[in-house]
Amino acid sequence: MTATAADISADAKNESDKPARPRRSVWRRTNHMLVSYLQAMPLALVLGLFLLLPILTIVMVSFWDYDSVRIYPDFVTFNYTETLGSWVTWKIYLNTFKFTLIVWLLTLFIGFWVAYFLAFHIRSTTMQMVLFLVCTVPFLTSNIIRMISWVPFLGRNGLINSSLIELGIVPKPLEFLLFSEFAVVLAMVHLYTLFMVTPIFNTLMRIDRSLIEAARDAGASGFQILTNVIIPLAKPGIAIGSIFVVTLVMSDFITVRFMSGGQSASVGLMMANQISLLQYPAAAANAVILLIVVLLIVAAILRVVDIRKEL
């Protein structure tokens, strides 16, 4: 506000006092710059303090030394060489990629069709909004509770197994239902599908309905409309949803720990274990590697799809 007032008075001066113009306008320009910086400041401060600074700290700690009781400021690289040189790390990364790929494919498939149904088959906007809110209802409880609620359903004596046995379909309880990789994938799909539904629904809602009529007018079948018009136009939403799901699954540790019953591992879980053993520098090095890997995946997605027009 003060800057604006100063501008106005500077203007008024300029009117009356022509020779002073060059100096005044320089003053005015710096003033404008100052205002812009001030306006950008709050967000810059928040991001700097709560995003940039922690990341820099993690990068710093990843080069420190440690023993079983404490960590020492230093500059050593063995946290990285140890992590990258161990076949366990590679195996765990492979496992994490496997989860990511399976969960991505499943959430994409389910998410796209849910969004498609909401966007194209529900006629009234009110009903669309109601059904969309129904999709978000599970998010009113915490992740952990949603995972725990699978236990009575999938367990050895859970609903599914007891029903199957009573119906005589299986002779003894199915073991793979709980505390297995199947359970991990199931829980992840359950947790993350909405992150796919939301952006895809958003892009589908923006598709001009007359485009679909135009395609039909040109003789396109339902499937051709889907592949030639709807999916290409939904790409930005698919990309945004994929970024959500991939980053979430890549960094997940609680779902893997809980639903696999400790029989499977992920990068996040590896870090959690290192932290519980007070090996902070090793965990930090692992985190830096994971960050780079995830950023590379996101960059790859952005290279394939231009999402700028959606933002």
Add this chain to the structure above:
Amino acid sequence: MSKAAEIDIVSVSKIYGTTTAVDTISLKIPAGTYCCLLGPSGCGKTSTLRMIAGHETISSGDIRLGNTVVTDFPPAKRGTAMMFQSYALFPHLDLVDNVGFSLKMKGVARDERRTKALAMLTLMQMEAYASRRPAQLSGGQQQRVALARALITDPEALLLDEPLSALDPFLKIRMRAELKKLQTSLGITFVHVTHSQEEAMALADLIVVMNDGRIEQAAHPRAVFERPATAFVARFMGDHNVISGRVTKSVGGLVSFDIPGGISLSAAGKAEAGAPLDIGIRTDRVRISDNPAPGFGFTGIVSNIEYRGASVKISVTGAGIDDFTVITSDQAFFENPVSVGEAIPLAWDINDAIILGRLDS
């Protein structure tokens, strides 16, 4: 280039739930005609077009195109092509792929369809922009691409849904001329939906004036303007004064009628005594004159004067007529000027008072 098809609409209705958008209309559009469906918004003109195109199911009745009844055909099988109001170009495809879209759907090989699409773009003088996306084009250019896309299917009839409404006034007039030229050179049937009577008059061989889901009049523009069938048509086409009253007597081919709270006027024709009656009088056929034939003029007070360059518009009230418009040439006006508040005598010829019909409800 292509064979034109006659379009025959037989007692077609469109009912949405409890509202009737189109009420049992019948219309024959001869092959090669430029037909304009004209009417205010919500009159059913777009529903009619969409039923011809096949984008709307027909609640009852039939539509015949050429020798085929197409009532239950999907859009692409009808031999029609539609140009959408907002053009509906695919934003993710370049112009060649946009134009060649229907060929791709038919499974035409890539090279062949690109050649054909490019030829069609060349016809529309858009070949220089072939690799652009629709968003990089102006409104007029988008319209040409939309036309190219519609025409590449080699349709027997082209259906246009308010094609000019998205353009600015200057471009509107230019693209209007292009449409007419294109229709003349292709010789196919055009059905064009519009709410602008000026556009319809400029383009059409056949104007279909619609109101409330029904056809008020379907005729050549000149017939519609000179002999409007109903009061609605006269009002909608503009440049007409519509006067309503009740018939007092009908003798010797001359009807006399009373305007409520006003004078008695006459018109040539026949009517039953006591029946309500509307007449239309063209605003440019009214004279400021002292000696009207009895029943063919009245004296009113000038309420407003608008100078329009070549003409002057004088609004008159009086004798139970709220709003009567007289258009006179600027020369006639300034030779014998009148001013607001002045009482002036108005007169018209017997032939200029046209009895307007009513649709049975």
